[in-house]
Amino acid sequence: MADKIEVRPNGPLRVYGPFNxxxxxxxxxxxxxxxxxxxxxxxxxxxxxxxxxxxxxxIKFEANTKAx
Ligand code: FES
Numbered sequence: 001m002a003d004k005i006e007v008r009p010n011g012p013l014r015v016y017g018p019f020n021x022x023x024x025x026x027x028x029x030x031x032x033x034x035x036x037x038x039x040x041x042x043x044x045x046x047x048x049x050x051x052x053x054x055x056x057x058x059i060k061f062e063a064n065t066k067a068x
Contacts, residue, residue, distance in 0.1 A: 012051035
């Protein structure tokens with residue numbers, strides 16, 4: 001189970017280990033405690049499920065963070 005998931009402003013989700021992530025092809029990524037990965041939430045990454053900074057360099061992603 002992930003220790004913490006942090007929503008980065010106008011960017012990815014930062015997920016802290018320990019956890020085991022399995023992608024759509026069944027490829028497994030194990031992450032130990034104390035380390036983190038960034039998961040794309042903008043849809044533009046060419047390395048999904050991971051963030052490759054396209055949110056900033058390519059599409060200038062802006063998250064809808066306004067409360068209604
Ligand atoms: S959130 Fe960084 S590439 Fe999508």
